[in-house]
Amino acid sequence: MNDLAVTVENLRRKFGSFVAVDGVSFDIGRGEIFGFLGPNGAGKSTTIRMLCGLLRPTSGEGRVAGFDITRQPEKIKTRIGYMSQKFSLYRTITVEENLDFYAGVYLMERRHHRDRKDEFFRQTELGAFRNRVVSSLPSGARQLLALFCAIQHRPQIVFLDEPTAGVDPTARRYFWDKINSLADEGITVFVTTHYLDEAEECDRVAMIFEGKIAAIGAPAELTRTRFKGRVFRLGVENPLQARSLALTLDGVNDAVVFGSELHLTLGDAANPDTIFRQLESRVSFADAPVLIEPTLEDLFVSLIGEERR
Amino acid sequence: MSSFAVTLQSVSKNYGPTAALDDFSLNIPAQSIFALVGPDGAGKTTLLRLLAGILDFDQGDITILDRNLSCDYESIRPRIGYMPQQFGLYEDLTVGENISFFADIFLVPKAQRKQRLDRLLEFSRLRPFISRLAADLSGGMKQKLGLTCALVHSPEILLLDEPTNGVDPVSRRDFWQLLYELNRDGTTVIISSSYMDEAERASRFAMMRQGKLIASGRPGEVREEFTCNVYELVTTRLRVARDVLRQEDQFDSVDIFGKTLHLTTKHDVPQDSVSATVTRCGLEIDSLKLITPTFEDIFINLSRGSL
Numbered sequence: 001m002n003d004l005a006v007t008v009e010n011l012r013r014k015f016g017s018f019v020a021v022d023g024v025s026f027d028i029g030r031g032e033i034f035g036f037l038g039p040n041g042a043g044k045s046t047t048i049r050m051l052c053g054l055l056r057p058t059s060g061e062g063r064v065a066g067f068d069i070t071r072q073p074e075k076i077k078t079r080i081g082y083m084s085q086k087f088s089l090y091r092t093i094t095v096e097e098n099l100d101f102y103a104g105v106y107l108m109e110r111r112h113h114r115d116r117k118d119e120f121f122r123q124t125e126l127g128a129f130r131n132r133v134v135s136s137l138p139s140g141a142r143q144l145l146a147l148f149c150a151i152q153h154r155p156q157i158v159f160l161d162e163p164t165a166g167v168d169p170t171a172r173r174y175f176w177d178k179i180n181s182l183a184d185e186g187i188t189v190f191v192t193t194h195y196l197d198e199a200e201e202c203d204r205v206a207m208i209f210e211g212k213i214a215a216i217g218a219p220a221e222l223t224r225t226r227f228k229g230r231v232f233r234l235g236v237e238n239p240l241q242a243r244s245l246a247l248t249l250d251g252v253n254d255a256v257v258f259g260s261e262l263h264l265t266l267g268d269a270a271n272p273d274t275i276f277r278q279l280e281s282r283v284s285f286a287d288a289p290v291l292i293e294p295t296l297e298d299l300f301v302s303l304i305g306e307e308r309r
Numbered sequence: 310m311s312s313f314a315v316t317l318q319s320v321s322k323n324y325g326p327t328a329a330l331d332d333f334s335l336n337i338p339a340q341s342i343f344a345l346v347g348p349d350g351a352g353k354t355t356l357l358r359l360l361a362g363i364l365d366f367d368q369g370d371i372t373i374l375d376r377n378l379s380c381d382y383e384s385i386r387p388r389i390g391y392m393p394q395q396f397g398l399y400e401d402l403t404v405g406e407n408i409s410f411f412a413d414i415f416l417v418p419k420a421q422r423k424q425r426l427d428r429l430l431e432f433s434r435l436r437p438f439i440s441r442l443a444a445d446l447s448g449g450m451k452q453k454l455g456l457t458c459a460l461v462h463s464p465e466i467l468l469l470d471e472p473t474n475g476v477d478p479v480s481r482r483d484f485w486q487l488l489y490e491l492n493r494d495g496t497t498v499i500i501s502s503s504y505m506d507e508a509e510r511a512s513r514f515a516m517m518r519q520g521k522l523i524a525s526g527r528p529g530e531v532r533e534e535f536t537c538n539v540y541e542l543v544t545t546r547l548r549v550a551r552d553v554l555r556q557e558d559q560f561d562s563v564d565i566f567g568k569t570l571h572l573t574t575k576h577d578v579p580q581d582s583v584s585a586t587v588t589r590c591g592l593e594i595d596s597l598k599l600i601t602p603t604f605e606d607i608f609i610n611l612s613r614g615s616l
Binding site for chain 2: 038039040041042085138139140165166167168170171173176180194195196197198200220239256257258259260297301305
């Protein structure tokens with residue numbers, strides 16, 4: 001087997017006349033943390049379902065853990081783990097019972113399971129919660145358990161679907177630590193999230209819009225190479241009014257209100273001084289404009305805008 | 310009239326042995342956009358349910374629009390709009406039918422109805438989708454429809470429970486733009502979020518954890534009152550570096566943010582000193598700079614030691 005955990009070539013899936021996934025291609029290396037980002041309805045879930053062998057592609061090719069997603073879906077299912085945001089755990093039974101249940105689902109050998117479970121209870125804070133009913137756990141502990149349920153059978157790839165929604169920032173970091181250790185052990189992590197600040201922790205991300213991949217690469221490299229223009233932050237007296245005004249000016253690609261501030265994206269050719277002078281003649285500035293680094297979220301929003309125009 | 314739309318005084322609410330709100334006091338200024346931020350279990354939903362009058366509290370006092378909630382619920386309720394986390398949209402009704410249905414429930418007079426509906430469809434940018442079934446809307450559009458339905462009786466206070474949860478960044482920005490416009494027209498907006506940085510977008514906010522208030526005020530003020538320095542360090546082998554630096558007394562917290570480390574120190578620790586410590590620990594410095602703390606930095610530091 002080579003060092004690619006996933007290869008996808010021109011994958012398409014139609015539902016009736018609706019094209020949910022429209023010819024996507026990408027490779028994911030072994031042990032890579034791969035972020036899959038996109039708006040609701042962009043084709044993220046459909047892609048994941050095809051990769052897990054749960055849905056046949058309309059056309060195109062794909063291999064996951066060395067097996068063909070169309071011809072060998074059963075082989076794939078035992079070699080992957082899957083954690084969804086909401087439905088992973090049984091809330092009315094204990095932590096240990098959940099682990100046992102999933103070990104059964106994944107047909108783990110009893111001896112292996114016992115060793116893994118002991119290791120898990122030893123190495124994480126969950127040891128103290130072993131006999132607690134899941135519904136009484138703090139959300140961070142619950143997410144950690146859901147993750148372990150999905151990986152205790154040592155899958156080659158684990159799919160995490162919005163694993164950290166609603167989780168405490170401290171617990172979120174602990175969770176990402178675990179994701180990183182999995183990657184260090186050579187497990188490939190495929191993760192979706194709407195928190196683009198945490199997506200910056202991925203080795204690579206793909207942004208998918210309307211079934212097509214609009215950008216793929218390392219987060220820092222993507223914002224450097226794909227984001228067009230410069231972002232300025234400025235404090236203004238009346239941000240809403242300033243926004244409407246800014247959007248009428250040549251050279252302003254976008255204007256977003258953040259509380260009492262306005263974030264302006266200016267085109268590369270635009271002259272910031274001219275634009276700020278025009279603005280300041282109509283609205284008063286509370287702070288001078290500051291050039292800020294575009295974030296992955298800025299890139300995401302600008303690429304979607306581009307697609308929709 | 311009071312300058313506060315909502316006042317909570319020593320409010321407690323328990324679910325069995327669990328305190329969802331623990332002796333909680335808060336003033337929410339009229340005509341503000343007020344964000345309640347905190348992780349799951351912080352008490353945000355409980356607080357909003359109390360304000361909506363659909364849940365009783367155990368102790369304390371709540372005043373809304375100058376009236377006592379416990380005595381005057383009937384007269385307060387029509388002045389409040391409430392959008393719970395799972396908003397009860399009828400999936401098999403169209404966008405237009407959903408709005409009309411809520412207009413019926415809230416007894417919007419027939420004479421005003423057409424005008425108000427027009428204004429709401431304009432505001433929410435939902436007009437092109439008026440005949441679409443709610444079931445066929447995207448996540449972001451469903452939230453916009455929920456918002457529209459919660460506004461059908463022109464409430465003075467709008468309560469929104471995690472409306473941007475699971476919503477992509479583009480729809481989140483669109484949604485906030487709608488809130489700013491509503492607020493400009495005089496509505497007090499109270500919005501909860503588990504996304505700390507959403508505090509940034511509000512005029513004021515309260516940061517909550519396990520039923521308690523850990524910070525509140527204008528975003529800029531809370532940042533200034535946070536008397537720590539946050540340094541952003543770029544180095545190789547991030548997790549190893551973090552574990553090493555966590556041994557150093559100089560740092561109150563060391564955490565991974567994306568591909569960087571955030572090091573929190575007392576406010577009087579200069580960059581030279583931080584840089585010396587990092588070098589002494591045998592770590593390479595690709596870059597090191599003092600940054601404006603994010604609300605995640607603030608949350609992590611204010612809730613430190615109480616895991």
